[in-house]
Amino acid sequence: MMECYILAGGKSKRFGEDKTLFSIGGVPCIQRMVHEAKKVCNKIFVVSKNTEKYSFLKDVELVKDIFERQLPLIGLYTALNHTKEDRIVVLSADMPLIKSELISYLWNRYCGKIILYEVGGKTYTFFGVYPKKTLKALEEYLKAGGVKALDFVRAVGYTPVKEDDIAHLGISPKAFINMNTKEDARIILEMYEGSKAEDFGYDL
Template identity: 40%
Template sequence: MRTGIILAGGESKRIGTDKGLIDLNGKPLIRYVVESLRPIVDEIIVVVGSKERIQHYRNAVEDDVMVVPDLYDDGSPMIGLITGLTHAKGDYAVVAACDMPFINSELVDILFLLSFELNGTLLIKPDGWIEPLPAVYNVEVGKRRAVQLRNDGDLRLRKVLETLPSVARILVERLKIIDPELRSFFDLDTMERYDEAMRIIKD
């Protein structure tokens, strides 16, 4: 069983509102991510930063999408990861952000396949930097390591897979065969990026 986890922590300081609920060409941004993951997972979990945001997100997604609040209040993506993995019923989970509207379903499917019998799949940029999202985790192993890192005071999301053994490592550039523009990694974190996303959709 596969789980899709979407991190929707809360308000963006650069945009000034809750990114996942921004209207992008007639539908909430979060809906694009849900629709990208739906063909390749068995359940979808949206993790929000507080209980007050739950209903807003429930109104934005289909009824079969689970919406849960962070287990802890610090608002970091690491807490969102721990929360999502705690609720996941799948053996493996893909984790993405709510502001990634162009995730390629086939690309994520390959990440799942590469993770088989391993602890996850790690994506590496040409400069050696680890791309933390999207990523696939072995649910139980990933949760244990994320909790351990949090307890040690390290909230860097990329450290979870980076410090686990038996992880598939793949260069992001190799994924251009599937996603030529690498739009799966496009994140909408400024209004300029919003305008760019609109141009992509209309093209």
Template identity: 30%
Template sequence: MNTIILAGGKSSRMGENKALMKIGGKRIIDRLIEEFIPVSEKVIIIANEELPQIDDSVLILEDSETFKGQGPLAGMLTGFTAAGEGLCFVVACDMPLASNKLARQLEQTIIDKKVDAVIPVADGQIHPLFAVYNTRILKDVIETLKDDKRAVKSLLDRIEVEYIEIGNSSVLRNMNTKEDYLEAKNIIERRELH
């Protein structure tokens, strides 16, 4: 399985690049790389601005010119194209508590169920930016973007998806505001003290 980290967002509510924000002295992007390198054939980062000093074993790509700046779906298209055939775990760069344990669980489910995607559900909310996809859906991603639909939800309507309810929703917590960032920072720094 390859891991695709989406780090191309505008971060308008945060006011700075979330991927480069630090928790416990480490940038969030580096935390995600460390978490997913052990369970990935390749780690691919999709970023539309420069990410300095990234691990050499990681591939950094920009969105294709055709769909540049068109949100996570465009980033997924770039990542799936680079990954080639097989499974890809997609994670947004604003999920500092993301766990490779859950990613492996999703991977096992997609293998067992033979579906196009496995997406976790927590507290009634789906998390398509922490999910495993089969790259065979590449055509569907392109068609969705060509139809001028940018929401990942529009893609999900076209493909076969298995939704799995998970108990621990904290691993899916994302950061949109400074308050979210401070909460995640407290959780991680407390955890790392023990």
């Protein structure tokens, strides 16, 4: 069973409004992500401190963060604690350009430990496949006061997937954009309105 957990517990401080609900072509960012993930995943979960605001999403299970602490790793902990599968797909809720092919590629490359994309010099800690067995190490890391996701995955070890590994897929590196700021949103909207608009699901 291929389960996908979309982590949507952030406050969007830099963005100035809830970026997961930001409209792209009349469709909320997170809805576009759900749509793409559904192409390859059997079940979709959205993890958040406020699940009610995502009640409009169809065929999605909403999971409330276990702890109130405002930290992306809390969402990951909640997801790993919730699943009964041996591994899960984990996505940050602010990546509306993701493609299902990228999700499938990670899943198929999985070899027993965390696997993440490294694109443009950045490690995408919340675009990856995480094994259930990571839960214990994450719990210990959080109890010790750890807060940084990158420090955690470096400590436990992970397999990187780089740009050269996925060149054959023909997908632009812009598919990895995290929509953290309004400038990021501007780039995404320009892509939607431009020649690549067909990639963004007019059928939504």
